[in-house]
Amino acid sequence: xxxxxxxxxxxxxxxxxxxxxxxxxxxxxxxxxxxxxxxxxxxxxxxxxxxxxxxxxxxxxxxxxxxxxxxxxxxxxxxxxxxxxxxxxxxxxxxxxxxxxxxxxxxxxxxxxxxxxxxxxxxxxxxxxxxxxxxxxxxxxxxxxxxxxxxxxxxxxxxxxxxxxxxxxxxxxxxxxxxxxxxxxxxxxxxxxxxxxxxxxxxxxxxxxxxxxxxxxxxxxxxxxxxxxxxxxxxxxxxxxxxxxxxxxxxxxxxxxxxxxxxx
Amino acid sequence: xxxxxxxxxxxxxxxxxxxxxxxxxxxxxxxxxxxxxxxxxxxxxxxxxxxxxxxxxxxxxxxxxxxxxxxxxxxxxxxxxxxxxxxxxxxxxxxxxxxxxxxxxxxxxxxxxxxxxxxxxxxxxxxxxxxxxxxxxxxxxxxxxxxxxxxxxxxxxxxxxxxxxxxxxxxxxxxxxxxxxxxxxxxxxxxxxxxxxxxxxxxxxxxxxxxxxxxxxxxxxxxxx
Numbered sequence: 001x002x003x004x005x006x007x008x009x010x011x012x013x014x015x016x017x018x019x020x021x022x023x024x025x026x027x028x029x030x031x032x033x034x035x036x037x038x039x040x041x042x043x044x045x046x047x048x049x050x051x052x053x054x055x056x057x058x059x060x061x062x063x064x065x066x067x068x069x070x071x072x073x074x075x076x077x078x079x080x081x082x083x084x085x086x087x088x089x090x091x092x093x094x095x096x097x098x099x100x101x102x103x104x105x106x107x108x109x110x111x112x113x114x115x116x117x118x119x120x121x122x123x124x125x126x127x128x129x130x131x132x133x134x135x136x137x138x139x140x141x142x143x144x145x146x147x148x149x150x151x152x153x154x155x156x157x158x159x160x161x162x163x164x165x166x167x168x169x170x171x172x173x174x175x176x177x178x179x180x181x182x183x184x185x186x187x188x189x190x191x192x193x194x195x196x197x198x199x200x201x202x203x204x205x206x207x208x209x210x211x212x213x214x215x216x217x218x219x220x221x222x223x224x225x226x227x228x229x230x231x232x233x234x235x236x237x238x239x240x241x242x243x244x245x246x247x248x249x250x251x252x253x254x255x256x257x258x259x260x261x262x263x264x
Numbered sequence: 265x266x267x268x269x270x271x272x273x274x275x276x277x278x279x280x281x282x283x284x285x286x287x288x289x290x291x292x293x294x295x296x297x298x299x300x301x302x303x304x305x306x307x308x309x310x311x312x313x314x315x316x317x318x319x320x321x322x323x324x325x326x327x328x329x330x331x332x333x334x335x336x337x338x339x340x341x342x343x344x345x346x347x348x349x350x351x352x353x354x355x356x357x358x359x360x361x362x363x364x365x366x367x368x369x370x371x372x373x374x375x376x377x378x379x380x381x382x383x384x385x386x387x388x389x390x391x392x393x394x395x396x397x398x399x400x401x402x403x404x405x406x407x408x409x410x411x412x413x414x415x416x417x418x419x420x421x422x423x424x425x426x427x428x429x430x431x432x433x434x435x436x437x438x439x440x441x442x443x444x445x446x447x448x449x450x451x452x453x454x455x456x457x458x459x460x461x462x463x464x465x466x467x468x469x470x471x472x473x474x475x476x477x478x479x480x481x482x483x484x485x486x487x488x489x
Contacts, residue, residue, distance in 0.1 A: 001349060003338075003341050003342075003367070003369075004341050004345055005338075005370065011340075016347055016351075019347075020351065023344075023348055025352060099347055099351055102347075102474075103343065103344075103347050106320070106347075109315060
């Protein structure tokens with residue numbers, strides 16, 4: 001690649017996506033017949049100090065392709081991005097988002113606002129999903145430095161961006177996770193309660209959806225739990241995550257596989 | 265009937281060089297120097313937002329003197345090139361020498377073929393690691409690229425400042441000493457530069473992927489003690 005110089009009228013500005021398209025680094029996708037289910041569950045729950053995200057670790061094609069996939073990644077220090085859908089497109093999407101936010105920051109010497117990041121992703125999703133059956137659907141959560149609050153943005157298949165003030169889920173396990181969250185969510189959840197609710201919702205999804213991986217006590221692989229608060233993106237340790245899922249599993253075992261009349 | 269005037273290439277080059285030098289001499293100079301654990305770039309710049317020093321990539325920084333619009337376009341092209349290369353291959357494949365060569369080619373082309381030479385000098389600094397060494401590449405207005413061993417000075421007054429800095433700093437020092445020497449060399453014996461009129465950027469490993477940092481006025485005062 002040569003030195004990418006542009007004249008003032010066709011300069012792509014600080015958008016890496018527009019530059020990548022003009023330079024042919026990211027080609028518009030060609031539609032074909034390959035259809036893959038978006039086998040995943042990722043949850044984002046707001047609490048008083050930010051957002052908790054929980055994501056399963058299983059990659060599914062016709063069988064289990066991988067048990068330790070990371071579906072939630074930091075897009076930058078204060079933003080987390082998760083994807084459901086085709087793995088190849090999802091990985092490319094996360095890379096594009098990470099690079100775009102950093103690119104903007106370097107070009108302009110300013111960080112994008114959280115809302116700016118959320119809106120930036122819309123046309124990328126739209127272009128991918130309306131031209132290709134390899135659908136990808138992201139979930140964006142972050143700490144809004146300007147307004148000092150945690151925020152969640154979800155997207156529809158055509159790239160529409162919607163802010164959620166309670167919780168959001170993506171992936172095939174969504175119905176089960178969503179039901180759990182609807183029963184357990186309060187607007188005054190603290191960090192610990194939000195983590196436990198998110199973990200329980202993921203446990204439910206893993207229990208009912210064959211394409212969502214629940215806690216794997218045999219291999220010690222657990223759904224990943226991250227928090228995004230005023231200090232930025234933090235991932236819970238494997239020991240902490242394991243202990244929370246072990247507690248849920250023990251309660252279920254003691255009540256014979258049922259929730260036992262309470263949300264637990 | 266049209267007249268064609270013959271201009272000898274020697275004369276053409278001389279005129280163009282004089283034009284570029286004059287433009288560059290109007291602005292203030294920049295020093296970039298290697299200290300014990302990093303690279304520091306010091307510019308005299310009263311503007312807090314029109315930067316002369318900038319981050320290009322994880323371990324690469326840019327500094328420019330002369331006409332702002334001309335070197336800022338090259339800064340943007342450098343960020344695009346670095347992000348595009350890292351996206352296509354891998355982050356560790358982004359190399360300062362390749363970028364400095366592209367800059368040198370472009371600046372050289374503009375010098376000989378452009379409507380007017382670029383009135384700029386630029387510096388590409390790279391912080392070393394186990395794969396690469398710490399480097400300072402200076403690209404002059406006519407496209408000459410030089411690999412400066414310990415420090416580089418850009419701008420009209422470069423030779424004088426170079427002499428002052430070389431006299432005060434004979435070996436690699438700490439950030440504090442190097443920064444103080446750089447500021448003294450920029451200011452000269454007859455004046456002092458206020459911290460608010462300095463723009464300072466460093467490349468240093470602090471446990472993060474990105475090594476570039478701007479030092480605020482407060483941080484600079486604290487380092488200088």
